[in-house]
Amino acid sequence: MHKIDWYIIKKFLGSFFASIGLIIIIVVVFDISEKLDSFLEKDAPVKEIIFDYYVNFIPYFVNMFSSLFIFIAVIFFTSRMAQNTEVVPILSSGISYYRLMVPYIVCALLIGSLNMVLANFVIPEVNKERIAFERAYVKKPYLNSNTNIHIQFDSNTYYYVENFDNHSDIGYRFTRERIEGNRLLEKLSARNIRFDSAKQTWRLTDYVNRILDENGEQVETGYRKEMEMDIRPLDFAADYVKVDEQNFKELNHLIEKEKLRGSSLVVYYRYERLQRFLHPLSAVILTLMGLSLSSNKTRRGIGKNLAVGIALAFTFILFMQMSKVFATSGAMPVWAAAFLPIVIYGFITVYLIRIAPK
Numbered sequence: 001m002h003k004i005d006w007y008i009i010k011k012f013l014g015s016f017f018a019s020i021g022l023i024i025i026i027v028v029v030f031d032i033s034e035k036l037d038s039f040l041e042k043d044a045p046v047k048e049i050i051f052d053y054y055v056n057f058i059p060y061f062v063n064m065f066s067s068l069f070i071f072i073a074v075i076f077f078t079s080r081m082a083q084n085t086e087v088v089p090i091l092s093s094g095i096s097y098y099r100l101m102v103p104y105i106v107c108a109l110l111i112g113s114l115n116m117v118l119a120n121f122v123i124p125e126v127n128k129e130r131i132a133f134e135r136a137y138v139k140k141p142y143l144n145s146n147t148n149i150h151i152q153f154d155s156n157t158y159y160y161v162e163n164f165d166n167h168s169d170i171g172y173r174f175t176r177e178r179i180e181g182n183r184l185l186e187k188l189s190a191r192n193i194r195f196d197s198a199k200q201t202w203r204l205t206d207y208v209n210r211i212l213d214e215n216g217e218q219v220e221t222g223y224r225k226e227m228e229m230d231i232r233p234l235d236f237a238a239d240y241v242k243v244d245e246q247n248f249k250e251l252n253h254l255i256e257k258e259k260l261r262g263s264s265l266v267v268y269y270r271y272e273r274l275q276r277f278l279h280p281l282s283a284v285i286l287t288l289m290g291l292s293l294s295s296n297k298t299r300r301g302i303g304k305n306l307a308v309g310i311a312l313a314f315t316f317i318l319f320m321q322m323s324k325v326f327a328t329s330g331a332m333p334v335w336a337a338a339f340l341p342i343v344i345y346g347f348i349t350v351y352l353i354r355i356a357p358k
Helices: 001-040 047-081 087-092 097-137 248-261 265-277 279-294 302-328 332-355
Strands: 147-152 157-164 170-180 181-194 201-213 216-226
Touching: 001 097, 047 087, 047 097, 047 279, 047 302, 087 097, 097 248, 097 279, 147 248, 157 181, 248 265, 265 302, 265 332, 279 302, 279 332, 302 332
Parallel strands: none
Antiparallel strands: 147 157, 157 170, 170 181, 181 201, 201 216
16 A cells, blocks of 8 residues: 555645646736736836745745645546546555545645644745835835824833824824823823834924822923834834734734734734644645545546535635634634634535545
8 A cells, every 4th residue: 555655645746736836827927917017117126026026925825825726636636546547446455445545634734734834934934025025016105094092012001192104103192101000100291203213212202201109290391302112113003014924923922912902903813823723624624525526437527526626625715714704803712713614614524525435
């Protein structure tokens, strides 16, 4: 059986990488035709287009659609094996259908685990350059439209601005409060604040700083003052943070920070963190589903298997997107929403496997 295992593994991986290569070529050609006007209009350097954008775009795209590529690869090469009457002799030799699944599961776990590592540690770093390029040459400049922004930076420090202009890094009607328990220790207010990126400091205009201690209240006022604060301009624009740019450690830190802020984005970030670890399970389900649909020889060839399989795969991926809505809307707990498609399509896969050998 070892020779058959290696034969299936080579077929699986070969079909997987071949399908990825073909799709990537098509996608890159269409993407270039779509964005060419933006590249020319903003004089994007050819070197940056190739190395900062497309070299980083390819792993991002592969990781995003790897589950679909796995499914297509399994359907394609297994249907070819069935049409060439390779599956029937394997099963007739005394090898069970469940034993036949082993090399499929091994490949699925291998690719799924690789995707999990990429999604948590490699792709976020790649995405930083890709997204930075898109911000500079493709997309319109980001405009922070948030107003009355309240931020709990840590357990004792609270920030507030009426609005924040991310183009000039200026915040208006600024307040910082330090509170310990129910006791106010300090309240700093200013008509506006501006961030100096060179000095990494903030400049306060028309400021009032009240400090309360055992000696009473101390008040400091002035027209202009420069000071260091832990907060940064992007902290006033949480919706600007791209989760695709956050590696595992950064995403955990972001979740904790957004919890302190009381942000509604916490649920979304938690769902995305959990999804990154479900790649192996999704890969196994789609692989076994593809095997069960394509292992029988039919007169219609691989066309019917491919059509039915892709329809099921797309509904699975669509259901996973819908489950994100269930989680972010509060209709379901994050873990339940993330596992719901896995459980439902897991039962469908078990049913397909039970009837496949018959």
